[in-house]
Amino acid sequence: MRLESTPEVEAFRHRVRAFVAEHAPGTRTHAGVRAPEPELMPAIRVWTAKLYEAGLLGIDWPAEYGGRPGAHPLEPFVVAEEISRARTWPPVGAASLVSAALIEFGSDDQRARFLPRIRTCEDVWCQLFSEPGAGSDLAALRTRARLEGDVFVVDGQKVWTTNGQYADMGYLLARTDPDSPKHRGITAFALDMRSPGVDVRPLREITGTTDFNEVFLDGVRIPAGNVIGRVNSGWRVAMSSLGRERSGVAARGVELFAMLDDLVRLAQEIPVGGRPALDDSATRQVIGELATRAHVNAAMLGLAQSRMLHGTEQPGDGPIGKIFFSEVNHDLTAFGVRLQGTDGLLTEGDPHVPAGGWWQDAHLYSRAYTIAGGANEVLLTQIAERALGLPREPARGSNP
Ligand SMILES: Cc1cc2nc3c(=O)[nH]c(=O)nc-3n(C[C@H](O)[C@H](O)[C@H](O)COP(=O)(O)OP(=O)(O)OC[C@H]3O[C@@H](n4cnc5c(N)ncnc54)[C@H](O)[C@@H]3O)c2cc1C
Numbered sequence: 001m002r003l004e005s006t007p008e009v010e011a012f013r014h015r016v017r018a019f020v021a022e023h024a025p026g027t028r029t030h031a032g033v034r035a036p037e038p039e040l041m042p043a044i045r046v047w048t049a050k051l052y053e054a055g056l057l058g059i060d061w062p063a064e065y066g067g068r069p070g071a072h073p074l075e076p077f078v079v080a081e082e083i084s085r086a087r088t089w090p091p092v093g094a095a096s097l098v099s100a101a102l103i104e105f106g107s108d109d110q111r112a113r114f115l116p117r118i119r120t121c122e123d124v125w126c127q128l129f130s131e132p133g134a135g136s137d138l139a140a141l142r143t144r145a146r147l148e149g150d151v152f153v154v155d156g157q158k159v160w161t162t163n164g165q166y167a168d169m170g171y172l173l174a175r176t177d178p179d180s181p182k183h184r185g186i187t188a189f190a191l192d193m194r195s196p197g198v199d200v201r202p203l204r205e206i207t208g209t210t211d212f213n214e215v216f217l218d219g220v221r222i223p224a225g226n227v228i229g230r231v232n233s234g235w236r237v238a239m240s241s242l243g244r245e246r247s248g249v250a251a252r253g254v255e256l257f258a259m260l261d262d263l264v265r266l267a268q269e270i271p272v273g274g275r276p277a278l279d280d281s282a283t284r285q286v287i288g289e290l291a292t293r294a295h296v297n298a299a300m301l302g303l304a305q306s307r308m309l310h311g312t313e314q315p316g317d318g319p320i321g322k323i324f325f326s327e328v329n330h331d332l333t334a335f336g337v338r339l340q341g342t343d344g345l346l347t348e349g350d351p352h353v354p355a356g357g358w359w360q361d362a363h364l365y366s367r368a369y370t371i372a373g374g375a376n377e378v379l380l381t382q383i384a385e386r387a388l389g390l391p392r393e394p395a396r397g398s399n400p
Pocket of ligand 1: 033126127128129130131132133134135136137159160161162163367368369371372373374375376377378381
């Protein structure tokens with residue numbers, strides 16, 4: 001039971017838990033929002049389609065596209081939490097972002113074309129926003145789209161495109177009016193990733209895995225009918241999506257409890273001075289402190305959800321939750337590595353590495369949560385300006 005929950009929501013949670021146990025495609029081997037191995041993708045597509053079919057995804061979509069208007073607003077969080085709790089695969093790609101954009105800003109034709117294929121997971125979407133010179137300052141993006149007849153021709157480069165290697169469709173931002181102030185000349189598009197001129201190149205990260213890509217766009221032709229919202233109004237579309245992305249990161253807080261269980265197991269297995277590390281009071285104190293912070297994180301998320309239900313959200317809710325979660329997650333994984341002593345230097349693949357190197361990978365990945373969904377430093381400025389009403393930073397774009 002949790003804040004604002006009801007017996008009906010808890011009954012729903014049990015149904016979701018049973019569904020996940022029966023249908024999920026196995027356990028993820030890495031922490032975080034990671035790209036699956038290619039051979040797993042068919043099973044993940046089937047799993048995603050089953051979630052939609054069972055009414056567990058797309059809950060807030062219009063009924064004509066399979067949504068369940070009137071469902072309790074906590075249901076989407078419950079589904080995300082149960083998927084996280086089971087440590088199985090969430091839907092791969094940016095479907096939740098683009099479907100919300102299509103529902104709010106798209107045309108009837110676009111909703112009819114794209115939403116059913118998201119439901120069946122025939123189309124995996126990626127998010128083509130960030131560029132080498134446009135991350136936090138997203139409005140500085142330089143990818144150009146020029147109208148030629150009834151087609152836009154796009155040239156430019158995107159980066160940090162999660163799951164771009166699997167994407168069938170891209171949710172793209174490009175500059176359509178270079179003469180307007182930078183926030184105004186941007187347009188959102190639905191891009192078929194198989195179009196000629198789209199080149200997806202994998203990036204290998206500090207973790208050794210390939211979760212991101214660079215995407216090069218060279219003379220790519222997009223029909224004008226694929227503009228999401230109005231031409232030059234893409235900033236509004238993007239801002240709506242980025243708000244959702246941040247709450248998505250905070251909702252992963254449930255994973256902290258599973259990680260704490262693992263940390264206790266690790267502390268039982270690792271000897272310090274001939275006894276399990278868990279017998280050491282300094283170790284127990286750190287675990288106690290991390291557990292306290294995981295509970296505070298859960299309470300903060302509950303409070304933010306409660307305000308959402310009552311229509312009393314505060315401007316700091318999303319940023320504070322995201323920053324707090326990312327910092328607890330970072331410190332928890334750091335302690336998982338530190339507990340291992342010099343074995344903490346070993347990584348995945350070494351036969352002697354404790355817990356298969358899971359903690360090392362999770363710790364290296366933990367930096368990603370301090371950046372994804374808005375860099376923490378940028379969110380701190382937002383809290384100062386929007387929640388505390390402090391004077392604004394000198395004008396520049398932001399990727400909040
Ligand atoms: C896990 C993950 C997944 C991602 N997936 C995608 C994706 O699928 N699609 C996509 O388009 N993008 C994606 N991104 C990119 C993400 O949106 C950007 O990384 C983010 O917006 C930050 O931009 P940047 O990396 O260019 O860093 P920069 O903006 O260059 O920031 C670098 C450093 O400068 C600091 N900084 C910048 N501006 C300010 C300021 N005004 N005040 C104080 N400090 C500042 C930042 O906090 C940061 O520490 C992903 C990122 C991560 C980590």
